[in-house]
Amino acid sequence: MNRHLVLGVGSGVLAGALWGLVFLAPRLTPDFSPAQISVARYLAYGAIAAVLAAPRRHRLAAELTRADWWALVWLGLAGNIVYYIFLAVAVQRAGAAPASLIVGLLPVVITIVGTQEEGAVPLRRLMPSLLLAVAGVALISFAALTRGAAEGPWQDRLLGLLCAAGALASWAVFAVGNARCIRRLAHVSAHDWSLLLGVVSGMEALVLVVPVFLWPGTVHPQMDWRRFLLTSCGIALSASVIGNGFWNYASRILPLTMTAQLVLFETLFALLYSFILAGRWRPRRSNRPPSRR
Numbered sequence: 001m002n003r004h005l006v007l008g009v010g011s012g013v014l015a016g017a018l019w020g021l022v023f024l025a026p027r028l029t030p031d032f033s034p035a036q037i038s039v040a041r042y043l044a045y046g047a048i049a050a051v052l053a054a055p056r057r058h059r060l061a062a063e064l065t066r067a068d069w070w071a072l073v074w075l076g077l078a079g080n081i082v083y084y085i086f087l088a089v090a091v092q093r094a095g096a097a098p099a100s101l102i103v104g105l106l107p108v109v110i111t112i113v114g115t116q117e118e119g120a121v122p123l124r125r126l127m128p129s130l131l132l133a134v135a136g137v138a139l140i141s142f143a144a145l146t147r148g149a150a151e152g153p154w155q156d157r158l159l160g161l162l163c164a165a166g167a168l169a170s171w172a173v174f175a176v177g178n179a180r181c182i183r184r185l186a187h188v189s190a191h192d193w194s195l196l197l198g199v200v201s202g203m204e205a206l207v208l209v210v211p212v213f214l215w216p217g218t219v220h221p222q223m224d225w226r227r228f229l230l231t232s233c234g235i236a237l238s239a240s241v242i243g244n245g246f247w248n249y250a251s252r253i254l255p256l257t258m259t260a261q262l263v264l265f266e267t268l269f270a271l272l273y274s275f276i277l278a279g280r281w282r283p284r285r286s287n288r289p290p291s292r293r
Contacts, residue, residue, distance in 0.1 A: 046202010
């Protein structure tokens with residue numbers, strides 16, 4: 001088997017395993033708003049990336065044009081800030097499992113876009129599997145909306161599912177644009193591109209600190225802040241710095257239609273982690289006997 005293929009697929013799988021952790025952050029810090037969770041994560045990502053990129057900052061700055069910096073700005077918004085706000089709302093309102101399954105449509109969306117590139121597999125050959133994926137997500141979403149009242153009002157679950165769709169659209173735009181950028185910038189390593197994206201995302205998050213954290217609102221106890229900061233830094237290091245580096249490497253050496261399929265591992269690991277956190281492997285059933293009338 002081709003060595004580059006093995007390394008690319010392996011990097012994509014590792015990226016998915018690390019990205020799956022981001023679905024746990026809103027569950028671990030439920031008292032903080034989605035905007036606060038997103039801003040804290042990318043502030044930490046930016047700080048870590050800035051430290052790691054500092055020794056090469058002059059060389060990296062000289063290798064990028066103004067258009068490349070603008071690409072980093074909109075990629076940081078689409079793939080990081082906006083995406084994670086949508087995702088955090090989706091997890092808090094609809095639950096980690098429905099949110100991860102809707103975001104799991106990313107392979108479908110990216111594959112459709114990837115079929116337009118040169119040498120890609122024709123869309124008609126991929127259509128059966130794509131339709132099955134869409135049908136599966138539709139059924140899961142319907143189940144999430146029709147669960148019992150103990151899961152929360154249906155309006156909240158609907159909002160969560162809509163935000164999951166927003167996260168799907170936002171990250172699909174990022175995935176396609178990011179893959180094209182790192183292929184075009186062959187002189188910038190995948191790791192350095194990830195660090196640059198982190199620095200820009202951190203600067204974007206810094207602009208939001210005042211309205212998100214200093215606006216009058218709920219006061220959190222010290223223990224909540226400690227857990228919140230540890231979770232944000234842990235997700236930033238594992239999913240953003242390391243996970244993005246693996247993904248950028250896979251995106252550079254694999255075609256878009258193949259990397260699109262590797263996004264599936266994010267969904268699989270997100271479901272695995274959410275079920276482990278909940279301490280269950282299948283939906284709970286009521287132990288009460290059925291009422292007799």
